[in-house]
Amino acid sequence: MYFQHVYDKSLAQASYFIGCQAKGEALVIDAQRDMDVYLEIARQNNMKITHIAETHIHADFLSGSRELAAVTGAKMYLSDEGPAEWQYEFEHDGLHHGDKINVGNLSLEVLHTPGHTPESISFLLTDHPATDQPVMIFTGDFVFVGDIGRPDLLEKAAGLLGTQEKGAKQMFESIQRFAELPEFIQVWPGHGAGSACGKALGAVPSSTVGYEKIRNWAFQYPSDEKGFVEYLLDGQPEPPKYFAMMKHLNKVKRPLLVEVPKHTKLSKDQFQAAYKNGLKVIDTRNKVEFAKGFLPNSINIQGNNSFSTWAGWILNYQEQFILVAEEAQMDDLTRKLMRIGLDNIYGFIDDVNDLGLELQTAEVIDIEEFKSLLGKKDVQVVDVRSISEYNAGHVKGAEHVFVGTLQDKLDLLAKDKQVVIHCQSGDRAAIAYSILRRNGFDQVKNYSAGMKEWLEKGNETVKN
Structure with missing residues (x-):
């Protein structure tokens, strides 16, 4: 058996390439949209991708299963479990609990594991030349390392009211069945630390059934469904705004993008024409460089591992936009955006100083000036972290407005x-500062060092 874990750090999303070397056949589970990575793995190992599978209809990324199927001719094996109103609306081979997929000398048994979503399935893998016992389970957003999938996304992201408590109860039942699996089975989940698909995902990529039964909180409620449901639903992070669009696009027919696009470096005249027409400018430079000089009305979303998540919060799917980025960054940034379906890049520029426009600067203050402003009637202090962070401890007098x-x-x-x-x-705070300046707030100061420095220097906080 050939096995490769493919991990996208920008979305903390895992996909899997599993092959039978004897037969030269391979399966990909939960493919990312820029799927050339799987084609290269297949090429290097002299395999053909013959099977494509998904664990559920994803909310946090735009699946690349259809792109990969279009290029390879492989069949798509997708769940037909759950209610009819929430199933895939395009052609595929439907899967139900107990079905088996054969990939050369490997087999994968389908387990219906509802809770995160009604149609959620897991794949129990057996490597038959080695053993008749299952050796791995691919759980998608069902069981993570140290956590389990959240059941509230259908309600919070897709707008299906009343589904989160039902999903939590289904998750309780699925967890009981999972606990009956042999403890030696390796657990390979769909996400790692940093994903918004759970509360406290572990940083290691995999685990075992036995280890999760010991350390995962979800297995500490063997007969207490009420306590399990209450704990599972409490304190889930706010789902990014783009999740609703992902749920929709992963379910319905949509245009395919089988290559990573190459984008135009705009001339001065091209940029100015677009800029005057109101195209949004996303400046991907480091927050320190942005603060030294930025285009009026531009928004600073740094091109790091969080780039796609914040872009999904800030941008909508109907508008074109321009990136400020180095040419060498564009392939990486384009991939990060296409993984959540943000394809409307009009072009890019790499230097804000050559456009003939007067730049603005950000007013970044130190801790002493920050302290001097606290408690003043004509000053409004705003904490833009998540509500859970704010409730856990914030500066006295600070109000909360989440940046997203x-x-x-x-x-x-x-x-x-x-x-x-x-x-x-x-x-x-850099994102928030640029949003406020874009919207006519001229009296804005940014205490950029934030709560990290505030706490390191021994200052007090209050809790909600």
Whole structure:
């Protein structure tokens, strides 16, 4: 058996390439949309991708199963479990509990594991030349290392009211069945630490059934369904805004993108024409460089591992936009955006200084100035971290407006006051600062060092 774990750090998303070397056949589970990585693995190992499978209809990334099938001719094996109103609406081979997929000398048994979503399935792998016992289970968003999938996304992201408690109860039942599996089976989940698909995902890529029964909180409620449901639903992070679009696009027919696009470097005239027409500019530079000089109305989303997540919060799927980025970054940034379906890149520029436009600068303050502003009537201090972070401990007097929803809650901030923003260590505050400046807030200061420095220097916080 050939096995390769493919991991996208930007979305903390795992996919899997599993092959039978004797037969030269391979299966990909939960493919990312820029699927050339799997084609290269197949080429290097002299295999043909013959099977493509998914664990469920994903909310956090745009699946590449259809792109991969279009290029390879492989069959797609997708769940037909769950209610009819929430099933795949394009051609595929439907799977039900107990079905088996044969890939050369390997077999994968389908287990219906609802809870995260009604149609969720897991794949129990047996490597027959080695053993008749299953050796791996691919759980998608069912069981993670140290956590389990959240059942509230259908309600919070897809708008299906009343589904989260039902999903939590289904998850309780699925967990009981999972606990009956042999403890030696390796667990390979769909996500790792940093994903918004759970509360406390572990940082290691895999585990075993036995280890999860010991350390995963979900297995500590063997007969207490009520306690399990309450704990599971409490404190789940707010799902990024783009999750609703992913749920839709992964379910319905859509245009395919089988190659990573190459984007145009805009001339000065091309940029100015687009800029004057109101195209949004996303500046991907480091927050420090952005603060030194940025284009009026541009938004700073740094091109790091969180780039696609914040772009999904800030951008919509109907608008074109321009990137400020080095040419060498464009392939990576394009991949990160296409993984969540943000394909409307108009072009890019690599230098904001050559456009003949007057740049703005950000007012970044130190801790002493921050302290001097606290408690003043004409100053509004805003903490843009998540609500769970804010509730766990914040600066006394600071109000909370999460950066991801800031564009929709500008009325909570006062243009006639000095606004001071901060987050944990500056990245989210840089996004918030640029959003506020774009929306006419001229009196904004950014305490960029944020709660990290505040706590390191022994300052007090209060809890909600």
